[in-house]
Amino acid sequence: MDLFDSLKAKINGKNIKLVFPEGEDPRIVEAASRLKKDHLVEPTLLGDPQAIKQVADENGIDLDGITIIDINNVDPATFNQMVDSLVKRRNGKTDEKTAREWLKDPNYFGTMMVYMGTVDGMVSGAAHPTGDTVRPALQIIKTKPGVKLISGAFVMQKGDTRYLFADCAINIELDDQQLGEVAVESAHTARLFDIDPKVALLSFSTKGSAKGPEVDKVQSATKIAQRLDPDTPIDGELQFDASIVPSVTKSKAPGSDVAGQATVFVFPELQSGNIGYKIAQRLGGFEAIGPILQGLNQPVSDLSRGCNAEDVYKVAIITATQAL
Numbered sequence: 001m002d003l004f005d006s007l008k009a010k011i012n013g014k015n016i017k018l019v020f021p022e023g024e025d026p027r028i029v030e031a032a033s034r035l036k037k038d039h040l041v042e043p044t045l046l047g048d049p050q051a052i053k054q055v056a057d058e059n060g061i062d063l064d065g066i067t068i069i070d071i072n073n074v075d076p077a078t079f080n081q082m083v084d085s086l087v088k089r090r091n092g093k094t095d096e097k098t099a100r101e102w103l104k105d106p107n108y109f110g111t112m113m114v115y116m117g118t119v120d121g122m123v124s125g126a127a128h129p130t131g132d133t134v135r136p137a138l139q140i141i142k143t144k145p146g147v148k149l150i151s152g153a154f155v156m157q158k159g160d161t162r163y164l165f166a167d168c169a170i171n172i173e174l175d176d177q178q179l180g181e182v183a184v185e186s187a188h189t190a191r192l193f194d195i196d197p198k199v200a201l202l203s204f205s206t207k208g209s210a211k212g213p214e215v216d217k218v219q220s221a222t223k224i225a226q227r228l229d230p231d232t233p234i235d236g237e238l239q240f241d242a243s244i245v246p247s248v249t250k251s252k253a254p255g256s257d258v259a260g261q262a263t264v265f266v267f268p269e270l271q272s273g274n275i276g277y278k279i280a281q282r283l284g285g286f287e288a289i290g291p292i293l294q295g296l297n298q299p300v301s302d303l304s305r306g307c308n309a310e311d312v313y314k315v316a317i318i319t320a321t322q323a324l
Contacts, residue, residue: 003157003289004314006194007321011040016320017119021106022126023047023068026055031312033061041320044119046071046106071109079103082112089115089140102136111136114298120323123316125303134170134293137300144297151182152291153189154277158284164190164197164264165280168273169291176217180224183266185294187232190264192321200243200262201225201236202272206252209239218268233257240265240276292318299323 018035020028023045029052032043044067045052056063086099086108094102102108110122124133134150143150152169155162166186167174174182179201187197203218204210215237222236235258242252242259249260267273281288293300299322301315 003155003162003193004317007317008038008040010324011317011320013039014320014324015042016040016121016323017042017044018316018319018323019044019046019110019113019119019122020316021046021110021122021124022128023106024051024055025126026059026061027126027307027309027312029055029061029063030059030309031316032066033063034309034313035316036065037062041316043067043316044069044113046110048072071104071106082109082116085116086112086140105136107132108136108140111140111300114300115140121299121301121319123301123303123312123319125301126305126307126312129305130169130302133300133302137293137296141297141300143295147181147185147295149178149181150293150295151185153186153294154288154290155193155195155292156277156280156286156288158286161286162193162195162263163286164193164195165273165277166264166266166294167270168267168277170270170293172270174221174269176220177224179217179221179266179268180228181295183221183225183234183264184229184232186264186266187229187234189292189294195263197232197264198258198262199225199232199234199264199266200238200258201234201266201268202240202243203237203268204239205237206239206242206259207237209252214268221266235259236266238262289314289318292322 018041022028024047035041046069049068083099113119114122151167153166154168167182183199187199190197201218201222205215218237225234235256241248243262246260253259280286299319301319
């Protein structure tokens with residue numbers, strides 16, 4: 001089954017609620033309408049109702065059943081409740097005045113809707129840089145217990161073949177503890193997308209074939225990941241060929257329960273991760289689906305500013321799946 005057919009089957013009829021802070025953007029409006037019609041998501045658009053209606057009219061988009069919230073015209077009691085909740089969540093780091101200013105920003109407003117349980121997740125970034133989406137999520141939603149950072153994964157799909165690559169989007173450098181956490185979170189993400197996780201922590205070395213601090217880091221991260229998630233096959237350090245080619249595995253990593261059959265690839269830092277997924281995409285013909293933010297308490301997704309309505313539709317499906 002195609003990835004998105006599988007995900008649609010999981011979320012269909014579950015009434016998962018997602019908020020879209022960029023509600024006046026035609027791409028967002030089109031995707032929200034389609035998600036509602038397909039019974040996949042209950043969308044909430046943030047923005048000026050008249051501006052949203054105009055966008056819909058100009059593009060022949062049906063807004064029936066879609067909730068629209070003008071954050072500049074919210075019931076005072078509701079707004080005050082959000083302010084109080086934000087101040088309490090920030091635990092002395094943000095005063096009431098600052099909280100009121102933050103909640104004039106649709107990304108902060110949408111993030112608070114997620115935190116307070118009004119909606120199940122948020123999709124933003126079509127018209128904002130990544131930081132504007134991620135920052136409120138880190139300040140308010142925060143990471144899962146035991147997880148210190150978020151990371152960005154890509155599902156790489158070509159025909160019936162499906163892999164997961166991480167971290168390809170967020171963290172420029174990772175220490176061994178962080179890298180181990182990314183490996184474990186990537187295994188969790190893989191399962192959401194029907195990938196049986198066999199996690200390879202990648203390096204330019206396989207099982208001590210090279211020496212250096214970069215190799216030491218991946219070796220240590222592997223032990224940390226194995227300790228954090230002993231039930232998932234995790235191995236490293238592995239060169240890419242040893243991780244995926246059985247004939248290479250026989251000579252480089254015999255006896256490994258991951259080498260030669262890896263499905264989840266964890267890169268040692270962002271530079272190699274970003275290069276790696278783009279090589280697979282552009283030369284290997286794989287579709288790169290993501291970035292999928294992993295490690296957060298509740299799902300928030302960051303769109304590319306170059307996205308189209310189809311991209312928004314797909315990212316929303318992914319976000320809804322994370323909310324299950």
